[in-house]
Amino acid sequence: MELWEKIKNNEIVGKIVAFFNKYTNVKPVVEVLQSAKSIQKAISIILRIFSIIFGIALFIVWIVSWRYINQFKFFGGVGYLIWQLAFLYAGIMVTKILYQRFAGIVDLPESEYVITPIIALMTVTFGEVFFIFLAIMSAPAMLAIWLAGSSLSFGSGTVGLVLPFLAFVNPGNIFLAGIGALIMFWVIGFLVLILSRLLTETVLALVSIANDASILRVQFAEKKK
Known part of the structure; x- marks a missing residue:
């Protein structure tokens, strides 16, 4: 009888509800998901892990590529070493x-748009990285072509990046092929850099337009009142 009275007075039901509310409280989770800084930190951690994995992958490729040095003669080996x-x-x-x-993603200012600035930063970063990589490798590519010449092949490890410049090479124009590789590395890197900046500025411009439009809508609604 006492149990029935407790149920009737909702004491047990209230305790059950309180128990579930205590251990299924989603409010902190929702607040974290709505926080711009939390999203920025999470994406920053993921991308930093990606950068480390990418660096390790490059190092593995570098290690594996050493086996191809044996296919060159002395000067070709020197070029490959460089x-x-x-x-x-x-x-x-x-x-x-x-x-x-x-x-640096965590240092981005908080705003209504969280993901778009991150995408813009990633786009311009990849463009800059591509340009820097090709700029550093341009002179070694030229030297590799000059010193190794036609002995380069698709089995030449990382130096195979310069193979497109050897498509029509003969002993008479290896020098020009090396110069062509040097120039093309800089040109391709610069074009990719410009394209990445163009995409970044386009994205940011669209966000700015959308932000201005939302402000105008709010002002127009206030005037109508």
């Missing part, structure tokens, strides 16, 4: 830039 050392330096630079830029 290329490999430059590749290691470029890989370290690229990984460091990626990590530092992605760490």
Whole structure:
């Protein structure tokens, strides 16, 4: 009888509801998901992990590519050695830039738009990284072509990046092929950098237009009142 009275007075029901409310409180989770800083920190951590994995992958490629040095004669081996050392330096630079830029995501100002500034930062960062990598590797590519010449092949490890410049090489124009590689590395890197900045500015311009439009809508609604 006493149990029935408690049920009737909702004492047990109230305790059950309080128990579930205590251990299924989603309010802190929702607040975290709505916080711009929390989202920025999460994305920053994920992208920094990606930059580390990317750096490790480049290092593995660099290690594996050493086996191809045996296919060259002396001067070709010297050219490949220069290329490999430059590749290691470029890989370290690229990984460091990626990590530092992605760490800076948490310093972005809080605003209504959280993801768009991050995408803009990623776009321009990848463009800059691509340009820096090709700029560093341009001179080693030229030297690799000059010293290794037609002995380069698709089995030449990381130096295979310069193979497109050897499509029509013969002993008479290896010098020009090296110059062409140097120029093309800079041109391609610069074009990618310009394209990445164009995409970044376009995205930010669209966000700015959308923000201005929302402000105008609010002002127009207030005037109608």
